[in-house]
Amino acid sequence: xxxxxxxxxxxxxxxxxxxxxxxxxxxxxxxxxxxxxxxxxxxxxxxxxxxxxxxxxxxxxxxxxxxxxxxxxxxxxxxxxxxxxxxxxxxxxxxxxxxxxxxxxxxxxxxxxxxxxxxxxxxxxxxxxxxxxxxxxxxxxxxxxxxxxxxxxxxxxxxxxxxxxxxxxxxxxxxxxxxxxxxxxxxxxxxxxxxxxxxxxxxxxxxxxxxxxxxxxxxxxxxxxxxxxxxxxxxxxxxxxxxxxxxxxxxxxxxxxxxxxxxxxxxxxxxxxxxxxxxxxxxxxxxxxxxxxxxxxxxxxxxxxxxxxxxxxxxxxxxxxxxxxxxxxxxxx
Numbered sequence: 448x449x450x451x452x453x454x455x456x457x458x459x460x461x462x463x464x465x466x467x468x469x470x471x472x473x474x475x476x477x478x479x480x481x482x483x484x485x486x487x488x489x490x491x492x493x494x495x496x497x498x499x500x501x502x503x504x505x506x507x508x509x510x511x512x513x514x515x516x517x518x519x520x521x522x523x524x525x526x527x528x529x530x531x532x533x534x535x536x537x538x539x540x541x542x543x544x545x546x547x548x549x550x551x552x553x554x555x556x557x558x559x560x561x562x563x564x565x566x567x568x569x570x571x572x573x574x575x576x577x578x579x580x581x582x583x584x585x586x587x588x589x590x591x592x593x594x595x596x597x598x599x600x601x602x603x604x605x606x607x608x609x610x611x612x613x614x615x616x617x618x619x620x621x622x623x624x625x626x627x628x629x630x631x632x633x634x635x636x637x638x639x640x641x642x643x644x645x646x647x648x649x650x651x652x653x654x655x656x657x658x659x660x661x662x663x664x665x666x667x668x669x670x671x672x673x674x675x676x677x678x679x680x681x682x683x684x685x686x687x688x689x690x691x692x693x694x695x696x697x698x699x700x701x702x703x704x705x706x707x708x709x710x711x712x713x714x715x716x717x718x719x720x721x722x723x724x725x726x727x728x729x730x731x732x733x734x735x736x737x738x739x740x741x742x743x744x745x746x747x748x749x750x751x752x753x754x755x756x757x758x759x760x761x762x763x764x765x766x767x768x769x770x771x772x773x774x775x776x777x778x779x780x
Contacts (some may be wrong), residue, residue: 448520448764449512451544453505453756455537456529456557458488460500461753462508464519465759468568472511473745475751478549479626488585488618494532498507501540508751516548523758526768527775528556528586534774537603542770554768558582560753564746567756574711574740579704583724584716585611585626588696590654590780592704593713596760599780602703610692611718613658617665617688621681631723634685641686642668646695648710654699657683660776661691678714693724697731704737712742719747721751 449471454461458478464471465737478496482488509515518681524541527534538554545552562580588611589604607775608616611628618627623634644664647657663690670678676684696718704712714728732739746753761767 448759449514449518450521450523450759450762451495451505451519452751453501453522453524453537453541454557454560454749454751454754455497455501456525456527456531456747457533458493459703459749460483460497460504461749461751461754462505462536463509463755464514465752465755466499468756468759470569470752470755471513472509473510473750474507476504477492480696481765483625484755486612486625486677487615488530490530490532493530494536497536498632499760501536505540506711516544519548520554521551521758521762522671523553523555523754523762524693525557525560525754526772527707527778528557529774531774531776537770542594542772543771544624548644551762552770553758553766553769554772554776555754555757555761556780558587558778559599560757562591562599562717563605563757563760564742564753565595565713565740567742567752570743571744572740572761574713574738577709578711578740579700580713580715581700581709581715582716583610583696583718583721585609585615587716589701592703592707592709597774601655601780603699605656605658607657607659609664610656610658610696611716612660614694614718616662620666620669621676621684626726628718628721629687634682635689635723637682640702640733641690642684642688642777644687644691649695649698649774652702654703656695658692662690693721693727694721698727700728700780701731701735701737705735710736711738711740715742715747717748720744740756
């Protein structure tokens with residue numbers, strides 16, 4: 448079964464083709480340069496850019512897979528959660544193609560795509576079920592128990608900001624540009640002095656997170672120095688911020704895995720591409736006797752392959768969506 452997957456939930460226009468669970472192509476058009484001057488994603492600009500990119504990106508994905516629309520057996524698209532205007536572009540494109548070719552269509556939950564990305568065939572060792580997953584991105588942060596392809600439950604999420612959002616806002620406070628996450632990760636790479644920053648809910652035996660206080664602590668540290676930090680101070684603050692985030696993320700993930708007696712843990716979402724998080728998770732897994740699985744970096748950030756794969760699983764189980772399916776800004780699992 449060949450399935451075209453379309454992703455447009457935020458600021459990446461992406462499309463991919465999956466055949467029987469294996470990726471044939473995966474094309475992503477980023478909008479980082481468009482939103483960079485604003486320090487974050489501007490929804491209206493994102494939607495307009497998706498409109499201009501969606502057809503070329505879908506065409507490139509089909510070409511890279513060596514097929515045409517006539518060779519497809521189904522079409523999937525992200526239906527939520529995300530920016531409604533952005534979602535609408537990909538969703539309507541998928542519906543139009545499915546209607547024109549009389550193909551089955553399914554709307555995919557963006558979170559489910561991320562949480563199953565580690566099981567895409569051909570990307571390396573795949574985790575067996577069940578596994579405990581940390582989903583950390585610009586819009587979502589939570590710990591999920593993935594019992595199988597359909598049974599996925601959230602055990603705890605963030606009370607305020609997502610981890611990726613905190614990275615971007617702190618990057619803006621430090622004058623590092625957008626997106627801030629990759630830059631902070633690079634600055635924190637080398638050992639050196641670091642600022643000690645708080646970790647909210649660290650001692651509480653729950654799977655919840657909070658990052659608003661951490662952002663405030665960074666803002667206060669910058670303000671106390673008149674808003675001007677030299678390179679050494681910036682690096683020290685980046686190291687302290689990175690440690691505060693990755694330690695609490697891994698702590699909650701490992702806590703959930705041990706308390707639920709699940710031997711496998713998975714990192715998912717854009718923040719899973721963070722090298723500091725990967726290293727800390729690997730060390731914690733080895734120390735606690737857990738097996739860690741992390742998708743390639745290209746499958747952590749928003750991509751069409753994860754949507755095509757999740758869509759393939761649904762269509763293979765004869766699950767489809769109606770043509771009047773509407774985009775959803777909020778769609779919890």
